[in-house]
Amino acid sequence: MIVTNPLFWFALLVIGVVIFAVILKKQELLNNTYVAVAVSLLIAVAYFHLVDHYLMDMQGLDYWYLFRK
Numbered sequence: 001m002i003v004t005n006p007l008f009w010f011a012l013l014v015i016g017v018v019i020f021a022v023i024l025k026k027q028e029l030l031n032n033t034y035v036a037v038a039v040s041l042l043i044a045v046a047y048f049h050l051v052d053h054y055l056m057d058m059q060g061l062d063y064w065y066l067f068r069k
Helices: 006-025 033-058 063-067
Strands: none
Touching: 006 033
């Protein structure tokens, strides 16, 4: 499953940061609330999953069991 792969979340985080950098060049897009919230959520969720994965892994816990069927 792709969502259990930390590389997926890292790629999503990088994509979010790149989109944010592109938006900074076009200030009118950043003033759009929906665009700003969507990009912020993308970055925050990806960062949350990465941090949780690695912090729980260091403690010997399995974070991804939450997403298994």
